[in-house]
Structures are given as C-alpha cells and as structure tokens.
Amino acid sequence: MDMGITNKVVIVTGASKGIGKAVAEIFAEEGAKLVLCARSEDLLLAQAKQLTEAHEVEVLPVVVDLASQQGVDDCIAATLARFGQIDILINNAGAIRGGGLLDKPDADWLEDWQLKLFGYIRMMRTTFPEMERQGGGRIVNIIGNGGRMPRAGYLAGAGANAGLMAITKGVAEQGASKNILVNAVNPGPVHTPRWDGMVSAIASQRDADPQQVEAAMVKNIPLKRPAEPEEVSAVALFLASKHASYMTGEIVQVDGGAANCL
Numbered sequence: 001m002d003m004g005i006t007n008k009v010v011i012v013t014g015a016s017k018g019i020g021k022a023v024a025e026i027f028a029e030e031g032a033k034l035v036l037c038a039r040s041e042d043l044l045l046a047q048a049k050q051l052t053e054a055h056e057v058e059v060l061p062v063v064v065d066l067a068s069q070q071g072v073d074d075c076i077a078a079t080l081a082r083f084g085q086i087d088i089l090i091n092n093a094g095a096i097r098g099g100g101l102l103d104k105p106d107a108d109w110l111e112d113w114q115l116k117l118f119g120y121i122r123m124m125r126t127t128f129p130e131m132e133r134q135g136g137g138r139i140v141n142i143i144g145n146g147g148r149m150p151r152a153g154y155l156a157g158a159g160a161n162a163g164l165m166a167i168t169k170g171v172a173e174q175g176a177s178k179n180i181l182v183n184a185v186n187p188g189p190v191h192t193p194r195w196d197g198m199v200s201a202i203a204s205q206r207d208a209d210p211q212q213v214e215a216a217m218v219k220n221i222p223l224k225r226p227a228e229p230e231e232v233s234a235v236a237l238f239l240a241s242k243h244a245s246y247m248t249g250e251i252v253q254v255d256g257g258a259a260n261c262l
C-alpha cells in the first residue's frame with residue numbers, strides 16, 4: 001500500500017535506539033528523507049549508514065541534546081539547511097526516571113521534563129511555523145500510557161504524559177485550519193533498551209530472574225507481553241500517512257489492551 005511518504009522530510013527524535021530506531025526504519029522503507037536526532041554520535045552515524053545502504057534514502061544524522069531550546073533550534077536549522085522543509089515530526093526522545101511524591105526532588109522532575117515535556121513542546125513550537133509556511137504537515141507524539149494509568153512510582157512520567165495528551169489535542173485544534181494534523185501514540189511497555197534496563201535493574205535489586213520480573217510487570221496487560229518497537233512504529237507511520245488524512249487530536253493506544261481494562 002502506498003503510504004504517501006516517499007520523499008517526505010521526516011524528523012525523528014530519539015532515533016538511535018528503541019522506538020525511534022524502529023520509526024526511522026519504517027519511514028526509510030517508505031522512501032522518506034530522514035533527519036535522525038539523538039546524542040550518541042556513533043549510534044546515529046551507524047544507523048544513518050545502514051538506512052542509506054538498505055533503502056537508498058537520504059539520511060541526515062543530527063547529534064543534539066533536545067533537552068534545551070538550543071538543541072531544538074540546532075536540529076531544525078540543520079534540517080532546513082539540508083532539505084529546506086519539514087513535512088513530518090515524530091516526537092519521541094524521552095527518558096523520564098522513576099520516583100514518587102516523597103522521594104523525587106524538584107530538580108529531578110524539572111530535569112526529566114526538560115526532555116520529555118518541554119522537548120516535545122519546543123519541537124512542535126519550532127516546527128509548526130515551518131509547516132504553516134509550507135501549507136501543512138504532520139506531527140506524531142510518542143507519549144506513553146503513564147498519563148492514563150498513573151503509578152505512584154512513576155509520577156513525573158505520569159504528569160508529562162498526561163500533559164502531552166492534552167497538549168496534543170490543543171495543538172491539533174490550532175493546526176487544523178493550517179492543515180497541520182497532530183496525533184499521538186500511547187504505548188504501554190515496549191521492548192526497548194529503556195525497558196530492558198528497567199527490568200534488569202528491578203531484577204538485580206530483588207535478586208530475581210529478569211524473565212520472571214518481566215512476566216510480573218506485564219501480568220495485568222491482556223496481551224501478557226510488552227510490545228515490540230515495530231508495533232509502535234507501524235502506528236506512527238499510519239498516523240503520518242495519507243491514509244490518516246481525517247484524523248487529528250487522536251491519542252492511539254498501543255498497549256496490549258491495558259487501558260481498556262481501567
């Protein structure tokens with residue numbers, strides 16, 4: 001099926017690992033021109049080389065820290081210098097740490113939100129006028145189930161994700177008259193380096209088997225497993241494609257049915 005993505009300029013934040021890496025791969029398969037952002041130069045360069053060779057697409061790796069407005073500005077400037085336009089933004093870079101009301105100091109909340117909350121807002125704010133100038137565009141925010149299913153031990157994630165769900169809907173309203181469609185994907189647990197790191201940390205704290213720890217962590221999910229990154233990237237591709245032309249302000253759950261059981 002033609003997704004209408006060929007030659008579109010697509011920015012993927014947090015593209016070097018996990019969900020972002022899978023997003024970059026699926027857009028490369030569709031013939032997009034890709035801008036891949038993350039901090040690890042080695043990983044990004046390897047990823048850019050692999051995608052260029054496998055799919056004969058143009059890939060611009062941008063080594064940048066998106067936890068600051070300067071990083072965002074650098075990313076957009078590099079994109080415009082190379083491709084002159086931005087058709088699709090996939091906001092994905094995030095790394096909120098655990099912690100609850102009594103054990104997480106203000107500094108940790110603020111540091112975590114610089115990337116996952118403000119990074120997404122700044123990327124949208126900086127990209128939006130370019131899309132408006134071009135006559136439209138697509139934004140897909142990879143958010144996370146914590147905003148709908150808050151847990152005491154992941155409060156900063158719950159707050160950022162709930163905020164981003166609301167902000168997605170508000171920006172969608174603002175974008176509608178400008179043909180800028182804004183949607184989100186809400187994953188539950190996804191089998192990425194971030195998830196694996198969390199499982200291993202809990203297993204070593206409890207001196208337990210990581211497989212058993214993971215099974216316990218997904219026991220309340222109807223599908224009884226974490227998603228694979230490709231199960232999230234496929235939905236992001238659909239939302240950015242020509243087939244999602246009448247969708248905006250939607251938050252699509254990709255959570256194995258978890259939120260359905262609330």
Ligand SMILES: NC(=O)c1ccc[n+]([C@@H]2O[C@H](COP(=O)([O-])OP(=O)(O)OC[C@H]3O[C@@H](n4cnc5c(N)ncnc54)[C@H](OP(=O)(O)O)[C@@H]3O)[C@@H](O)[C@H]2O)c1
Pocket residue numbers: 013014015016017018019020037038039040041043064065066067092093094095096115116142143144145186187188189190191192193194195
């Ligand atoms: N995995 C899950 O279970 C899950 C569930 C729900 C939602 N999510 C959300 O999905 C998104 C991706 O998660 P993931 O599991 O794929 O994470 P991951 O495996 O840890 O990958 C995160 C990506 O973001 C980049 N990144 C981190 N800090 C950055 C910074 N300051 N500036 C620029 N890039 C940065 C990382 O590269 P560098 O380290 O090289 O910068 C990496 O490419 C996150 O927003 C996360 O909250 C994940």
